[in-house]
Amino acid sequence: MDCEPSSYDALIRPVQEQMLRSIWRITRVAEDAEDALQESLTVIWKRRARIGRHPRPRALMLRICVNCACDVLRTRLRRRAREKTLVDPDALHTKQGPVGERFEREEVREAISHALVRLPRRQATAVVMRYLLELSYEEIGHTLGCSETTARVHVNRAGKKLSRLLAHLAPTHCTEKKP
């Protein structure tokens, strides 16, 4: 079993930036992002041979990142729920922009995070890969080990559940950006 830095780099380097961004988009907290990255790298390393054989290695690595990031997010939300704090007001004041807007944005983000982790794992992974990472259904199917149609079903169901869970946000946050 080879473990030379070159093979490792060859595996990681082409998707490195995408991995970092995928993890960040979900976790949104530097420490959590680092944790998720560490976990992702460990998993990728352990499964490197399988990834090498996979028809869509890039997508599979991104799936691992998404899963790890969701796990970290879930842990954080549980911890936060126990601490009964939805948003840290101090953190809001230190950032730029009107506090009200930031609060609303953070609140939306929290609600979306909560909704995301309430989804079944495969649905959450599928919807993130489709909506955030913009992977094709074929790639999602390959990484989830299912058909393209099933990947569509996962995304569709996740979308519906999310829209139900986030119905209260829809009127203000569901506007199409102008082309």
Next chain:
Amino acid sequence: MNLSDENDCVRQMLRGAMPDDLPPAVAERMRNRLAAFRPGLDTESPRFGFRWIRRLRQRRLIGWPTAAVATAVLLVAVLWISQAWHSAESLAWAEVVEAVAKRPWLHYVETWQDGTRLEGWYSVRGSVEGRHYMPSGTDHGLETYTWTNFAQQTETCYSPQVNRILRGNQSPEHRQSRKFFSAAWRSAFLSGQVGGPIRAGGYEIVDQKQRMVTEGGKPAIEYRFRWRQTATDTRSVTQFLVMVDPETRLPFRLDLIDQGKEPRPFERMDYPAHGPADLFAMGVPKTAESINCALPPEVERLAKTTVAAACRENTEFSALVVDSLYGHHSGYRVWKKGARWRIDAAIGPLARPSDQVPSNEADLAGWWRQKAEKGTFTPQALFDGQWQWKYTTKTRRSNAAEIKAGADKKAEVLVSSTKEKLLPWLKDRYWEERPLSWMGRPTTLSDSPPAGLPIYDSDYGAPCQAALDAKPKEGPPNAVMLELRDPVWKLDDSKHRRWSFPQTVRVWIDPTRDYLLVRSDDLISREGKEEMIGGFRIDGFAQDPQKRWFPTVVHQLTHILPPDGHGGLDDIEMRFYYDFTTPVPDSLFKAE
């Protein structure tokens, strides 16, 4: 919420809340972490090359042990089957089938690439099978012992980790493979009836070849089979080799052929005179806790009746449906004719919180119909009798020019609509197999049901104990109550399941109203008390001219926000305004 672009809406919300804006400082920290990561020499845990099993497992249709078993039974079945009906080779294979059938037991040992082992005993005469699944590592599941009685359609599973035996009905997957086996077996002996590929249980053998080879200095017949699943859209073909002793006509080894690779030994077979009598004879301790999850016959009957009633393939109607939550009202139109249906969703809300919705029930239908007349609807989903189509719409708010021309600044405008073929008709595949899970599903997999029936989610993998109460103390009049309970559910164990799957689901079914599910309570236990985490109530009914019942007012109770730190359940009200008299034109059901 606007149903026409809800996925688009979710996409926007996700992107808006989780933008691609990795700050340089965080990026640097992560890159440092990345650069510092230098793994040790631990070996990877490989997986099997048998992709279709993984797919089944990942679709939660099948667990590893069951998958392994299904493979074993299937492959053995395929062995016995035979396919080449017209050629001289088919005679040879028929002899193999016959030789195997004459043996009291078939004993097989599978060794997978990662070292996982599956040992099984199959008795054709006794119609039973015992299996011992021994995973190589925690990555692939837990050790299990399973005993299946095909004649009685029961399955018993022992998990050494928790020292627990679950007794239940034979899993649908196993029944499926048995169906295949039965059909193939029958076919094998009724060669006059057969021509073309064998089709049974969602599988078909594509072709088969044979040749004489030498194995360890001895002659052997090598059968090469190619087969594929027909039940899904997956058309990938799997190949395997069966090595048969020409003297005894008994198969002794099965090799799998991964795509583009050499065959690798997968299963070895022998034919002992004796096999285990039951699960305990396989080494399961008699002191193990035993939980009975077998469905009582009356529950099974009720479930099947409810599913059959929900199909409603001979109805014809149109309806306007209004969803209301905290003053936000969205709507969609439904048309149904026979098995075909179509849903068009309104672009933008039907009414805003500022609109004065009539309080008088009698005025509501007319008021909403007027609102709908003014609204713009676009196709959302359609079933044309053969295929289900899903439409993706994009909308935007009015632009400056349109507002200047008099348009409402909050109005939404349709930008584009694209359609895609979503799913083949899955009724046969799911409904008959899992009546409990799918009970209450309407004739579509859509969550915007033409029949107006809400659904409930259950964890397909969890054990389920069902009990029927014909005269429940609470609930709607005339309804019977079905309680579905996960006997091993634990709050601490729930983690992300906590929100998705209840510990107990109570469903009230009204036989006097065409077996409609009129109420559902989804419950969990917290500190010894039952806590409701979701459910629905049907509070209004209507009948079509054929006296079939339809819901008119449904309250869906759910947590929009996480339960922690949040008040009660949120109530989404759905109102259905039907038209049973105006004929529905066929042209509506063409995907355009």
